Structures are given as C-alpha cells and as structure tokens.
Amino acid sequence: MRQRLALWPIVALLLSLSLLLATAPGAQAAGATGKVYVLRIDEGQVIDPGLAQFGSRVFDQAEADPDAVGIAVVLDTPGGYVDSAVRIKDRLLAAPKRIKTIAWVENEAVSAGALIATAAEYLYMAPGSVIGAAEPRELFTGETADYKALSVVVNYFTSAAEARGRDAAVARAFVDKDHPIPGQTDTLLTLTYQQAADMGYASGVAGSLNDAIRQAGIAEYELVEPQWTFSEQVGRFLTTPWVAILLLVLGVIAFGIEFMQPGLTGPAALGVICLSLFFLGNALVGTAGWVEIALALSGVVLMLIELFTPGFGVFGLAGIAAFGGAIFLAAPSAGLAWRYLVWTALAGAFVLFALIRAISKRGLGRMLTLSDSAKDWSAQSPERSHLVGREGRSLTVLRPAGTAVFGDQRLDVVTEGEFVPAGVPVRVIRVEGTRIVVRAVDKKS
Template identity: 30%
Template sequence: MPFLVCLTMLMAVSVPEVRAQETSYKGKVVVIPVGEEDLIARARFEFMSRTLERCTDEGAEAVIFELDTPGGLLWDTVDLMMNDLQKLKPRSYAFVNKRALSAGAMIAVATDGIYMAPAGTAGAASPVYGGGQEMGDAERAKMNSATMGMARAVAKRKGHDPRVIEAMIDMSRELKIGDLVLDDKDSILTLDAEQAILKLDNGKPVFAKGIVDSLDDIKKAEGLKGETVIAEPTGFENIAIWVTKYAALLILIGVAGGYLEMQAPGFGIPGFVSIAAFGLFFFGHYVAGSLVGQEAFATVAAMFVIGIALIIVELAIFPGLLVPGILGFVLVMVALVYTMSGWEMPVAPVVPGVPAEPGEGGRFDLNVYATGLRNFAIGILGAGVLILAVFRFLPQTGPFQRLVLATSIDGGDAMMPPTVTLQVGDEGQACSALRPYGTVQFGERRVEAMVEGGYLQSGSNVRIREIQGPKIIVEAVG
C-alpha cells in the first residue's frame, strides 16, 4: 500500500529531525515533571527514557523528577528505575510535590536523593491490577516478592534503606524507629513529610533528605549551579502520547471506515478516513517507541496488510468461506495488539555492586498485553455499534440515500422509488452486488434494496422479505 511506504519514510526521518531542533542539556539541571496521568501512558515512559539518555549524552549537571502522581504501570516503572536511571551518569533527585504514591515512590527510591514538599506524601506501592480485580493470596505473595526484589536492589544501589520500600510494598512488613511505629503488619507504609525525614537506627533518613519548598531549594542543598530547564515532549512526542492514549478510538474509526468503504464500489471518504486512522495509529506508536526498528515495523505492517487483504477476500470475493476472514482477523488483531504492547520487558535486577535477586526471567505474561487487548476489544465493539447505527438510521436520511444511489448503480436507468405495486414475496434479480445495498430488478422496475447480515453477488435471485417505508429488504432465493 502506498500510504505504508510514505509512512515508513516519514518515520525514518521524523525523530532525528525533532532531536536536531532541541536545545542542548549540557551543564543544565533538567526537571522531568511526572503528573497524575503520566505513569499510565507508555509513550510518556518512552519520552522519559529518551530524556535521560540525552542527559547522559549531552552532559547535564543533574536530573530532578518532580513527582505528583498516584501511581501507574508497574513493569514500565520497573524498566525506568532498573535500566534508564541506573545508566544515567548525572546525579538524579526526586522532589515529592505533592504525591509519590505507588509507582511514584518506586521512581523516587531509584534516584540519588529525595526531597519532600511540606505537604508531600509517599508510599503505598503495593502492586494492584489496573482493572481493580482482587489478587489471590498466592498471586499477591508472588507479585510482592518479585516487586520487592527489584526495588530492594535499586534502593541498596542508591544508598536508601531497603526496609522502607519493602514496607511500602508488602503489608506484612513493619517499620519502627525505636518505640515509634511508622508501620505495623496491618497496613502499607505511607509517609508524610515529617515522617520521611526522621532518622533510622542506622543514621539514614527514613525516606527523604529534607523538606523543601521549591526546586531552587534542592539546587541550593545539593550545590547545583546549572540553569533549570523543564523537559517537555516535542510535537511528534505529543502526537505519540495522544495516539497511545486514544488507540481504541483510532481502531474504532479505522475499522468502521474500512467496512463502510467496502459496501460500495470505488474509493471514497470512508476509505480515506480508515487509512488516516490506521496510519496515525502506527505512526504514533512508532514515535512512542513500541515499534522501534525497521524490522519490527516491517513485520507488524506486513501482518496488518495481509490480514486486511484476507478480510477483503472473505467479504468481497468468497463470502461465507470463513477461513480467509478468520485468519485475516487474527493477523490484524495480533498486529494491533502487539503494536500497543510491544515493549521490552524488564529483566531481573542486575545492579552493579548488588547481587541479583532470583527471578523468573523472560516468562510470558498475558498481563503485558492486557492494555492492547482491551483497546482492541473496545475498538472492534465500538466499530460494530457504529456500523449498525449507520445502517439502521442513516439510510433513511437524504444525504445517505444520495450517497448509496451514486455508488451502487452499475449503469443503466436510474432507480425508481418503491411503489405499492411491490409487495412482500415478489421475486427479482440483483443488478449489482448487495453490500448490503444495491440495485434489484423486479420485472421492468429497478429499485434500491438491501440484504441484512450478509452479501449477495450481482445476478443473485432474491425475494422481498420486508418493506419498511422507502426501504426494501430482500433475501436470497434458493
């Protein structure tokens, strides 16, 4: 398809061109804001990863994460704290302003120093399912053990007391300072600013080095001299964040547009809308990072195109054969779901100077594909509802009737409106393919008719099953 070729060329040049226009981070203090929805958007994680890589390559003085988040995606957070933050050469700090809960607390312990706003809170990092469903006891123990192992390794590497992050993850852990109980075995640890700066028995702060009012206070406390710059996504990165956030909507538009395009000969607006929706879908995920590399993009694009071709074969050439349609649907589903989920999975923590915790390696985990499967299901179901609504309501409106008339007649006399001379049971012959609308000859009269729940080829013998005002519904004879 030509549009895929153009899209591939655009992808090859877009990201380098954007980076070339960015100002250098050399000698600067780079602030990465982490807001309420940032840790649930995979494209935002990719943006943070690229920013940290730039900070190392360009020689930034320091990186400060300004955290105000209720949490987010576990595995993406683990990847950020175990890989990207461990490779970062400049010093890193976390400013809890105002919340660093769940994934936010884990990012904080992966930095070299933590500071709290006066009203800041941090903790409550126990893993949960995004859909809100409960974990079984064995599954909970297994997930907590794996998460604690990864967080503990990073905390040790950064000089934080690992007991604190363990108490934030596992309810069975308790944390005391002398006779002061910060957390017992019936709760998960969440600290306020005053608790966070208390000293443990080993002389280390519980969580934070101090309470500050602003980023400038952190710079003074750490002796940072560089200019403060806020890292913000570029234009293409903003597109990627938007696309990954509304991927289900693009699938809905693409599927509905493609199906409506196949209902009439020629190529019209629904086809262009479908191409635009799927083109934006793949381009956005490419920029977001889930289709990094030409091989990955070429493979996914080929699967998608082959799947669409098989679906067209099923609907337009061999209706009812089923095999091409089912195979095509599976290929399209795999391509779309992988595109929304094709991220590198974090491995067991390997942090310099800290023994690796035992892990399960690269075991397949269906939860990794949960978001992609959910978006795909929403898109397909939404497209089905939209298509049914179009065929139920729009054919009775003037603009849609004119569209059907203009695209369905193969030639010859214009169709005449149905009259009382036609009645249920009358038989005729299809003058054009019915997908589901087309032209049917009843004696000397040609009229527009439709078939429900299927497809009829030109020349098929049909019978009137139902007449609904101006709409004639036919069925195959024999």
C-alpha cells in the same frame, strides 16, 4: 655564574608544567559550572508511554553532554502505568557515575511515582509531601492485581531500593499490604516527608529543587529543562487510552461500512486515517515499529482477499488474527492491549449493529440496500442454458455473487472470483445447474 645559568632550564621546565596543569581539562572542570537536567513529572501528570519516551530523551541529552553533572526528577504525580515507570527507573539506575540522579518529591509520589523516586540516587522530600501507596490495580475493574502481577511490581520496588541502599522492606510495604513494616498503621504504607527522612528512606527534606540539588553535593550548576517537541505531544495524546480506543472503534466501523457498500470513499478514508493515527501514536512513543505496522497492513490485505475472493473464511480469520496481533504488540502493555482488543470488539459490534438498525428504521436503508424495488423479480427456472452468451448489466456489486439484469429479468449470478462493480456490462459464460456464471464485458475489445 655557570651554576646560575644551569638552573634556568629547570626553572623554565617547572613553569611550563605549571602552565600545562593550570590549563588542563581537569583543572578547568574543577571550577566550572556543571549542568543539571530536569525532568518534570509534576502538576498531577500521569506516568504514561509518552512521558517515558520524553524522559528517555532527557536522559540521552544529559548523558551525551560532557558538562552534565546531574539529572533531577521533580515528582508530583498520582502514578500511572507500571511499564512506563519501569523505563524511567531503568534509566535512573543505569545513569553514568559522573551524573548524580536526584528525585525531589514536591507534593506526592504515589503508585508508579514512588518507584521512580526509589530509583534515584538522592531522594528529597518537600515539607508536606508523601510517598508510597503503590499497590497495582487491574485496568478493567480497579481491583487489586493478582499475586503474579503483584510479585512483579514488588520485585521492581525492592530491587531498586537495594540498588540505592534503601530499606527493601519499606519498598515492599508500599506495594504489598500483606507485608507491613513494624509500626505501620495504614493498610498500605504511605510515608510523610518527615517519616521518610527519619527512616532513612529519603536522603532528607528540601524546600525547593535548588535546595535538593545543593544537598546532593552540587554547588555550582545550571538548570537545563528540555521541552516537549510537537511530535512527542502528538504521540502522548494519541496513546491516551480513551483516544486510542476511539481511533480503533471508529476505524473498524468505517471499514465495516465500506465493506457493506463499496464505492463510498468517505468511510474508507476515515478508517485509514483512524487506524494510521493509532499506530503512528504508538510509534512516536516508542512502543510500535515496522513489525507492528507491517502486521497490521498484512491483516487488512488478508481481509480484503477474503472479501473479494470466494473461500472458507481462512483469509478473513488470518487477517483478523494479524490485525489483532499488531494492536497487541503496539500497545504499551499487555493489560492495555487486552483492553484495546476487548473494547474495540464489543464497541465495534454494538455500534455497527445499532447503526444498521437506525438507518433501516429511519428510511435510509437505500444507503445499504438496493434502490430499485423487486416487483420485476422472476424465479429462476431449472433450465437456463439458453442464457449462455447473453449480455446484461450488474445490478448490484458482484463480489463474487450478486444480481444482474438481462432485459426485464433479474437473476442471481456469480463471477469467477473477480470483483465487478454495479452498473457494469456482463456476459453469461456458462450455466451450471442453477448457477449462472458471468464475466465483465470489455467494451474496448
């Protein structure tokens, strides 16, 4: 009887351990349903900075979710910007071991899309899909990129393929037509779904996203598809190249009109809005920050100093350099940055010149010139010292040079550096040869 009683503590201990093991987190996870996060680059979407920023958020959410077991990228894209694809490629390669990364090519993964597909741990092709044709092209001409740019893209592909155990020679043939693989018939390699599977570059053929996930070894799962936020959509739209170029051109032209005719609040407001939207868009997609914004503001301030202060162009040149530097740093890539700068300079100069000519030809020159005629203009005599102390009114904006009227005389005058709007009382404070220096009269004093 005593021996039977002595067994009870041992039995109770075994039952307790069994209960603890049954309720342990590992035991729950073994039979639980995991989550597979989905990043869609389908329906012909272009891989751009906005998409890369959205992709980063999808990865962040998945990696922060303890129930996440996979990230699936659905691909049907003609490609896009290499720098944006590299951001997604890096996240795929750096995903935690507990999260499987799966790429499913629904229709085509060409150009930058092929890089993303290569970087996934598992790559499945839908029947009829293709992958490859990733030769980099110049933004301006559409011609094949130079050898330096080509070499960089080749390394992106080959390093991703090596990291995932895929044939690096195939990855290189996607990019470099001068390094074909045996049996390649196309100038630039493009593989059909069956060729990719037969070569082992793809993990297999899958008829659907769910089929691809199950073939990757995830039996029980729940699909999670994060949606685009409003700010992400706005950022993607504002960083579309033609939208960004339009914002820059309109902003430069608007400020040019304001500089020619100060006091017109409309052009200044339009310029501020356009340039602010350009930098806001790049900030929303993660390519611009406070450094770029501060550099742009300093450029505008320097150009304003040059406008209202006599000098030798130092402030103006420094302002242009600072503003151009801000645009260059804010752009998603160096190639796109040069495109912004060149098109902004050319289009801004051409449109501004055409605008001034059109206004003058249509009799609207009063917007940019004096409204009064010069019939009462009188030449300045060599001796004007008697004008000291005389009061008149600025006829044009003095910044610092301009025209003032004294009685029935109109004279070229200059301030000591301050800005004086048109129609303000002024007084001659000194005459230096033919140079008449004036100062605004403070009526309160």
